[in-house]
Amino acid sequence: MAAPWLSLRLVAPMWNGTRGIHRLGGAVVPEGNQKKERTMLQFLTNHFYDVEALRGYLLQREMSKVHMKNRSFTWLEEQHGPYSAGAFFILKQGGAVKFRDKEWIRPDKYGHFSPEFWNFREVPVEAVDASDCEINYEGLDNLLLLKELQSLSLQRCPHVDDWCLSRLYPLADSLQELSLAGCPRVSERGLACLHHLQNLRRLDISDLPAVSNPGLTQILVEEMLPNCKVVGVDWAEGLKLGPEEQPQDTASPALA
Amino acid sequence: VAHTGRTVGRLGEGDWDGKVSEIKKKIKSILPGTSCDLLPDTSHLPPEHSDVVIVGGGVLGLSVAYWLKKLESRRGGIRVLVVERDYTYSQASTGLSVGGICQQFSLPENIQLSLFSASFLRNINEYLAVTNAPPLDLQFNPSGYLLLASEKDAAAMESNVKVQKQEGAKVCLMSPDQLRNKFPWISTEGVALASYGMENEGWFDPWCLLQGLRQKVESMGVFFCQGEVTRFVSSSQRMLTTDDEMVILKRIHEVHVKMDHSLEYQPVECSIVINAAGAWSAQIAALAGIGKGPPGTLQGTKLPVEPRKRYVYVWHCPQGPGLETPLVADTSGAYFRREGLGSNYLGGRSPIEEEEPDPENLEVDHDFFQEKVWPHLALRVPAFETLKVQTAWAGYYDYNTFDQNGVVGPHPLVVNMYFATGFSGHGLQQAPGVGRAVAEMILEGSFQTIDLSPFLFNRFYLGEKTQENNTM
Secondary structure (H helix, E strand, O other): OOHHHHHHHHHHHHHOOOOOOOOOOOOOOOHHHHHHHHHHHHHHHHHOHHHHHHHHHHHHHHHHHHHHHOOOOOOHHHHHOHHHHHHHHHHHHOOEEEEOOOOEEOOOOOOOOOHHHHHOOOOOEEEEEOOOOOOOOOOHHHHOOOOOOOEEEOOOOOOOEHHHHOOOHHHOOOOOEEEOOOOOEOOHHHHHHHHHOOOOOEEEOOOOOOOOOHHHHHHHHHHHOOOOEEEOOOOOOOOOOOOOOOOOOOOOHHHO | OOOOOOOOOHHHHHHHHHHHHHHHHHHHHHOOOOOOOOOOOOOOOOOOEOOEEEEOOOHHHHHHHHHHHHHOOOOOOOOEEEEEOOOOOOOOOOOOOOOEEOOOOOOHHHHHHHHHHHHHHHOHHHHOOOOOOOOOOOOOEOOOEEEEEOHHHHHHHHHHHHHHHHHOOOEEEEOHHHHHHHOOOOOOOOOOEEEEEOOOOEEOOHHHHHHHHHHHHHHOOOEEEEOEEEEEEEEEEEEEOOOOOEEEEEEEEEEEEEOOOOOOEEEEEOOEEEEOOHHHHHHHHHHOOOOOOOOOOOOOOOOOEEEEEEEEEEEEOOOOOOOOOOEEEOOOOEEEEEEOOOOEEEEEEOOOHHHOOOOOOOOOOHHHHHHHHHHHHHHHOHHHHOOEEEEEEEEEEEEEOOOOOOEEEEOOOEOOEEEEEOOOOOHHHHHHHHHHHHHHHHHHOOOOOOOOHHHOOHHHHHOOOOOOOOOO
16 A cells, blocks of 8 residues: 555656655546556666665655655744744745644745744644645654644645654643544554544544544444544445445435 | 606506596586586575674564664674574564553663664664565554553552653553543453553554565565574684683674585584574473583673463454453453454463473463453453454463563673573564664664663573562
């Protein structure tokens, strides 16, 4: 499940020199072409040491880029306070933050954002929208500085996996809304650690490709977090319909 | 007729003819077009020379091989050979393991090893990346471990948790009320205190780690061989200690590796031997002459590792604990954890000394579950009063009878045999750390990152136990 997108990243730079290395925007090359490219690349890698070494080097470079993005910003805490330090990390990654009683601060398409939040020393951050950001386990160090976070959106984050979810428990007192929709590495094993978040009121677990049985997982998560509205999967999904039942509408009465 | 100095009679003439026909045959076989059978086919045999020979291809042996190749100062600098007797790993402790990892130990070294292993597993796709191979999915469940303590163990648990927190493990103590609040399916009768690991603890798929290590290690150039080590050829040297006592130091020069189902063997010339044979390490040590001497002396100290059989049972309980269940270890020693989404659980219990099953084979004793495991489980989790056992298996612990902790590092007398064995049930979770420590010992001469000096072999002779209080 994690394999296809990772190998995509390494295929593109080798063969389509015109495209950039970052292809987060989705593949444009048709499927058949990709398969041919992938096997050609594999063939070359198996026969030439140079190609193998080059591919290894490119992979290491990708990984060190992600590490660089997730370096620690906790040193900013003494000077500017934890909320500004955490907000700076999110904004640098390309996410958006909302301080209490203030508007959303988003970076524009060039990555620039207004520096007004450096003055908000005592104002806690209420909501973070880290969709499509490259946050990983180490980067969560910075996110966990935001002790009074109420809403967190980690939609489509490529590096958020089960280990990261096990780290969210310090936010248990304040976190009320969490969205994990579209994260390719989150599975039901990571969802099991969300039981610490007892104040959670809304959890979005739609479109998780690594979850083996979405309908059953939805039921188990609902049982685990009784006060929380779990959104995203129809519990009837995956059930075999009898011959007399017809799927008229997908909304099940339990989720009304 | 002049003879050329050699007494050739009729016998000599016949000999000459035979020689000519032999030479003709040789020339015919060398010339292209005929199959060349000058050299016999040795592709199934291990190489004749190797710098390091690792006896045992389980997770510990492969971990040592990986770190040796990773920490070598020059690419291709060390030639490593891994000898594994059983290609199918049918009896190896790694594959049959429950696969848990936890930091809740009493020794700081064990905690550090576990913490490092957790970060190794977390970043496994960076450590064990092989081009062209798909990324590894360890199926890690970060659900944590919950250890329960009765009145008499509560003080020990508190001090253990203090040490664990100091080393950086994320563990918290819970009172019975908090336990009931968090896990309503648990019955806190007889529980005075509980310690709950919140991060870096859980369970994973040991096969995946083994395959990942195997793949990576093969891509780094380590040779694999299926065979059994039957003999060590060593040379001895008499030396005097500082107190003018005579010691005999041995150095292993050759390892005889015997092939499966045949008498054929290959002598592999080596400079370092690593004993990572798990439950059978004592046999390998005995081959090297460790323990052959009057008892009470250093020569007479055997390696106190023996195989102990442990059972694991899988059962189905439809009303059992939910998704958030950690691996619960009861005051009685029984433990269980969830397995998958379908209300299946697996668990077992360590038998007391008197009830140790015979480690002759891996047959499962189902009565053990009925009498010794189920009552304790049902006491702790009332929902387990109705359950149905689906399957069970047995595996070996490489049990260290001295102090239930691993043996790492060189032997004082057989100077080039290094141990990485005897972990008594937590070998899998400490394998990455131990592998790195042994590789550092070999390449640098001392432990660089985690200091495992309390785990050296000397302690068996000196009688100093490095006891671990939290075994499962």
